[in-house]
Amino acid sequence: MAEKLTQKENFLKGIIKDNPVFVMLLGMCPTLGVTSSAFNGLGMGVATLFVLLMSNIVVSLIKSQIPSKVRIPAFIIIIASFVTIVEMVLEAYIPFLFEQLGIFIPLIVVNCLILGRAEAFASKNDVVSSIVDALGMGIGFTIALTALGAVREILGSGSLFDFRFVSEDANTLILFILPPGAFIALAYLSVLFNKVSKTK
Amino acid sequence: MEYILILIAAVFVNNIVLSQFLGICPFLGVSNKVSTSIGMSGAVLFVMTIATTVTYLLHEYILVPAGLNYLRTITFILVIAALVQMVEIILKKVSPPLYQALGVFLPLITTNCAVLGVAILALGLENSSLIKAVFFAISNSIGFALALIVFASIREQLELANIPEGMKGVPINLLVAGLLSLAFLGFTALV
Numbered sequence: 094m095a096e097k098l099t100q101k102e103n104f105l106k107g108i109i110k111d112n113p114v115f116v117m118l119l120g121m122c123p124t125l126g127v128t129s130s131a132f133n134g135l136g137m138g139v140a141t142l143f144v145l146l147m148s149n150i151v152v153s154l155i156k157s158q159i160p161s162k163v164r165i166p167a168f169i170i171i172i173a174s175f176v177t178i179v180e181m182v183l184e185a186y187i188p189f190l191f192e193q194l195g196i197f198i199p200l201i202v203v204n205c206l207i208l209g210r211a212e213a214f215a216s217k218n219d220v221v222s223s224i225v226d227a228l229g230m231g232i233g234f235t236i237a238l239t240a241l242g243a244v245r246e247i248l249g250s251g252s253l254f255d256f257r258f259v260s261e262d263a264n265t266l267i268l269f270i271l272p273p274g275a276f277i278a279l280a281y282l283s284v285l286f287n288k289v290s291k292t293k
Numbered sequence: 294m295e296y297i298l299i300l301i302a303a304v305f306v307n308n309i310v311l312s313q314f315l316g317i318c319p320f321l322g323v324s325n326k327v328s329t330s331i332g333m334s335g336a337v338l339f340v341m342t343i344a345t346t347v348t349y350l351l352h353e354y355i356l357v358p359a360g361l362n363y364l365r366t367i368t369f370i371l372v373i374a375a376l377v378q379m380v381e382i383i384l385k386k387v388s389p390p391l392y393q394a395l396g397v398f399l400p401l402i403t404t405n406c407a408v409l410g411v412a413i414l415a416l417g418l419e420n421s422s423l424i425k426a427v428f429f430a431i432s433n434s435i436g437f438a439l440a441l442i443v444f445a446s447i448r449e450q451l452e453l454a455n456i457p458e459g460m461k462g463v464p465i466n467l468l469v470a471g472l473l474s475l476a477f478l479g480f481t482a483l484v
């Protein structure tokens with residue numbers, strides 16, 4: 094199937110047709126867990142994009158060297174190494190984001206999206222297509238997280254990227270920055286996504 | 294008393310699935326029947342307890358003394374992946390009926406973020422000790438089981454309901470999970 098796709102289609106499939114969050118339901122834990130604000134969603138998306146990109150590159154480069162029986166543990170080690178790098182970089186340079194994302198940074202390791210792409214795409218394709226695939230999927234994931242974060246932040250705290258448009262003591266729908274709001278906001282966003290992507 | 298607090302906090306107040314969002318994939322994935330969700334909960338209880346015991350000891354006696362804290366993520370995930378394999382092999386030999394019941398769920402557990410999540414969270418407990426960490430893992434898997442089984446029972450009823458076209462499938466499940474999470478929010482004042 095991969096041969097038939099042009100690089101442009103390969104890139105776009107991650108954003109719309111096979112969007113990791115809305116269509117494939119991969120990586121739901123960080124999607125729901127960190128999106129209490131648009132900035133957190135964006136940060137998580139970019140961190141995941143980096144790990145996905147690097148792991149796809151490495152896996153596609155050394156795919157012929159890995160015996161197929163131990164490929165899953167091998168992929169996990171590759172992913173875990175990049176996650177450790179992200180963990181250290183964030184802690185050193187963006188401690189604020191590091192604290193906000195908390196336990197979900199080490200948990201990028203078990204994000205099924207990354208292992209899924211390594212297994213389903215990078216281990217069967219060349220480096221260039223794997224990079225394009227990782228960029229498409231990663232950006233699709235980032236867009237979904239940022240959108241969900243934006244909706245929750247606007248409804249829940251009346252601001253967007255920390256820019257307030259209601260006064261400090263105005264009543265906002267606090268429910269949306271609490272855990273139930275994550276499920277409810279994502280439910281309606283995916284209804285909207287299905288509606289838009291099907292009418293195209 | 295401290296242990297009772299840990300139990301109540303993990304099961305109701307900070308429910309691992311509904312308020313900490315760990316283990317959402319199996320929560321949405323294998324919750325269409327009550328029987329499968331009981332099987333999955335059993336497998337999680339088993340692996341989570343063993344994994345937390347091993348990772349806690351590893352962290353306390355090898356990683357910290359050697360100053361290798363930054364290797365935490367890599368070692369933990371490897372230990373969990375290896376443990377799942379081992380549990381699978383041992384169960385197959387020792388207790389075939391149990392293997393029959395839990396077998397299909399075991400491979401899925403490696404990428405269940407609840408297991409790694411609890412192993413990492415257990416390190417951050419106040420005055421942590423091995424017993425406390427293990428108790429924490431057991432409490433959290435009970436919380437996982439509760440959320441999963443309640444959700445599965447609701448979904449079984451949902452099959453009979455008349456749902457608007459656009460809400461079918463994922464959205465309605467997320468919405469139900471949201472309402473369930475709202476119900477659990479009511480426990481906040483307990484602790």
